[in-house]
Amino acid sequence: MRPLRDAQLGAFTFFASALPHDVCGSNGLPLTPNSIKILGRFQILKTFTHPRLCQYVDISRGKHERLVVVAEHYESSLSDFQRQGKTVAYEVLEGLEFMNKHGMVHRALAPNNVLMDHKGNLKLAKFGLYYMTDRGGDVDFPIGYPSYLAPEVIAQGSFHASDPSNEEAPLPSGPKSDIWSLGVLLFEMCAGRRLLHNIEISERLKFILTLGCMDDIVTVLAEEHGCLDTIKDLPVNVLELLRKCLIFLPSKRPTPAELLGDEVFNEISCLYMPFQKPLSLFSSSLRCAHLELPEDISDLCKEEEDYLSERAIDEVYYLWCLAGGDLEKELTNQGIIQSKPPLCTLPKFLLEDGESFGQGRDRSFLLDDTTVTLSLCQLRNRLKDVGGEAYYPLLEEEQSSLPQSASSQDLSTTVTLPLIIRERDTEYQLTRIVLFHRLLQAYPYKRDLVWKDARVDIPPLVRGMAWAALLGIEGDIQAKYEGIDKDTPIPTDRQIEVDIPRCHQYDELLSSPQGHVKFRRVLKAWVVSHPDLVYWQGLDSLCAPFLYLNFNNEALAYACMSAFIPKYLYNFFLKDNSHVIQEYLTVFSQMIAFHDPELSNHLNQIGFIPDLYAIPWFLTMFTHVFPLHKIFHLWDTLLLGNSSFPFCIGVAILQQLRDRLLANGFNECILLFSDLPEIDIERCVHESIKLFSWTPKSATYRQHAQPPKTTAVTDGNGFGRPGTYYFSDYQDMPRTDLSREPLALSELKAELSPRISAEDLIDLCELSLAGGGKRTRAGRPKIVAVDVRSAEDFNRGHLSGSVNLPYSSAFGPDGELVQCPGTGVLHSFRGRVIVVISHAMKSADTWRIKPVRCRKKHDSEDRIMSPFPIL
Structure with a gap:
């Protein structure tokens, strides 16, 4: 989005028409509220960035189908100033032509919707109202102003989508209808007066329709309003422009594109630079090709500069909300929203004798096009102590040697606070958003720094782009996505249609018709572009987070999903994935045994195996069991780990439910997981990192994991053990004689x-090769190696520091540890990692050691000892 600069944030509100409560759609589900339909269509408007259009920022849905729209706003409009007609016409036509290229028309063109910035440039406001309301079908008021509506629009009359009496909807307004509105607007500017504003609406409409019998509509209008002499004195080219705009028949009226190429604009068209769409972060073109330094470098270092105004409009609005901004409160203070006692809102009803009681039609449900300016004073006051260096952070390591301001020191303490508090802290979010914005602008060259800062946290405003950077998305993703056939019917279409209405439909965005369409296109694109894989239920849940974060960029949602699945769910979507799933669940079961032997023994004893509860976890990477707001925090960390990190998340979830699982049997556990209790995601994330840091890389080795990458493995990313970080999976490591088979x-x-x-x-x-071992502060090794070979074999050669505990004397027939003189030695190693060493085994010699919990007498805490089977 463009910077805020001299613009303001404006908000206006309207109501969507209510739907009957007892009517269902063809699929048997309740009808989608019109307000949600409007909310879904609105999203594409946020992507329209043009010098002649006011930037849309956000839309929020309130009670009783109320919608509040936030957009770029200016106090000055065309009705406050008089400008040269040709200049106004050219700038308005530029905005209309851009809209037409995207299949939209204004339909509400009027002087109060043509705003002016401090440089006198025109910007069209409320240009998306006709589109977002489905040509006015989702609201109870007409779109447009009768004085400026084209004759063909008036002739069609009003239309409401839910009105059963309307068998056929009127044709949608085309680009030429805006040309008529522009002609009326220019005529008023030239005449110096408003047209038809003192006449009753019915008479006004009749007069407009009678203009179809006139040859020179401009002369007739001038005579009707007593300004014929003023109009005749206009330049010939201006009169010709008015006549071309005010042609009664749409078939003879020009479009904005045709009118822009008219010779009347030859003199001024050269004064305007053609609009160039900003390049996307993921494209094949150079993003910095248009950048130029000013002639005077000192212009970049102005004192007392308003740094906030240089931030993007959506950033300013996001920070405004964090600083306590409330849209409905602002509109209530201005008298736009007025609450009434429930008794005063009762509908009107008739008695048998014809006497009526109750209220008439509530006028508040009709359109009030007043735009309220949102004050930024509270936000600026909140950020007054934030220094200018926060808006231009240094990206290299040298920044650590610079002196820190008081505000930066305060923010350093904020990092230690819980994530939910950090995400609501205005100053902290400002610094994080600015930092990530600069890092992403330098992507992929600053990918390592993106990864490093993502380990702290990811600002919600830039989460979509940050995830794409973590997944390594590059290249012209739009061209690749457009090259996929998403229209030809395939057998999977039916299953996709069934799954989408059940996937995260509590979310207003994903439950909108536009959300369903985008869902369908992205999922179908993935299925078509991966012919070796098939659609499994759960793929829609995997798609949901990416689609939500990239709602206006299907190509990026598809690219992220295509990069995510091979990394974490390699071959999970094969037609026969049983061997992949079974291996995954077996490794997960072993991870439970390693980190929590007591819980593992209990679950195995009652027969509550991962096959009964963990398949939806891993097949959807927990998106099927957690709402989106929890998934965002979970995946912020998941994307920093390798394919084994989901095992740690699963173990962390079980540990939160540990007490209840240990106290219950099979049936109770089944009921517990059928309606999973509330899980503390932040605690789950922290526990997952700890588990991941202390899990040996080879312990999670899977034969059916993603094959090794051809690129070199680098360090410095991911979690790893304290002080060491691992980027890749164990499969990516170079194979040696010491690797696991x-x-x-x-x-x-x-x-x-x-x-x-x-x-x-x-x-x-x-x-070391010499046999020395690093020890803890207590002077004891961090792990203990238990050699279960016979004493004779042990004496022949063993690992330095290992303990000999012959299998025949220490373990029972079923692998349980029995009491013998040697087992007492293990009590001194409580809480350590136990590695069991034996001879190399063949498959026929397979034996098992049951995970055990060792207790020490009079100890207040139990420490788990987790054995490894044979190397």
């Missing part, structure tokens, strides 16, 4: 705890 699924299922590789054992023990 794949296991058959039957072997994998036979083992309760995960295996690790020899290189991970060395990493965990932090052993």
